[in-house]
Amino acid sequence: MARIFEGDPNAFATGAFKNSALVAVSTGLLQNMNHDEIEAVLAHEVAHIANGDMVTMALIQGVMNTFVVFLSRVVGYAVDSFLRKNDEENTGPGMGYWITTIVLDIVLGFAAAIVVAWFSRQREFRADAGAAELMGRKQPMMNALARLGGLHTADLPKSVAAMGIAGGMGQLFSTHPPIEERIAALQNS
Numbered sequence: 001m002a003r004i005f006e007g008d009p010n011a012f013a014t015g016a017f018k019n020s021a022l023v024a025v026s027t028g029l030l031q032n033m034n035h036d037e038i039e040a041v042l043a044h045e046v047a048h049i050a051n052g053d054m055v056t057m058a059l060i061q062g063v064m065n066t067f068v069v070f071l072s073r074v075v076g077y078a079v080d081s082f083l084r085k086n087d088e089e090n091t092g093p094g095m096g097y098w099i100t101t102i103v104l105d106i107v108l109g110f111a112a113a114i115v116v117a118w119f120s121r122q123r124e125f126r127a128d129a130g131a132a133e134l135m136g137r138k139q140p141m142m143n144a145l146a147r148l149g150g151l152h153t154a155d156l157p158k159s160v161a162a163m164g165i166a167g168g169m170g171q172l173f174s175t176h177p178p179i180e181e182r183i184a185a186l187q188n189s
Helices: 027-032 035-051 053-083 095-135 139-150 158-163 179-187
Strands: 002-005 011-014 022-026
Touching: 002 027, 011 035, 011 053, 022 027, 022 035, 027 035, 035 053, 035 095, 035 139, 053 095, 095 139, 095 179, 139 179
Parallel strands: 002 022
Antiparallel strands: 011 022
């Protein structure tokens, strides 16, 4: 299924299953790209669907969140037990547990976000290559990427930001590689 939405140039795919996926393209993208470039962007989004990227991203995020919560709680209990080893009224978690857990939730949460963003960047390279394969040639995807590099792209809502074309802020936390790297990867493939 495809939808058009009002806004600056952007596109994204969403949906848990291939037969219920949605590709959305903005009016800004449709107005600023030629037919081959639009087709390449659509092929890129279809490649995300074919690769199962939406489910994979949700699973990776879930695993990383579980890791953060589990590890912070285990370390929190260990720290609390060490700090309260001579405490005879050791009933339930103490301050050591709570402070350690909160600090580790934050620190490990940032580390997990870096891992998820790294994986997201890798899947962008795969979707670019998938688009070139679907179209039978690389040039339309490279042209679409070059065009996107010269356009002001809209920020997507946070709930779907990892699925759109527009990149995030900061190299480590960016969900999309720089346009130049994506074009170079296509040229070298």
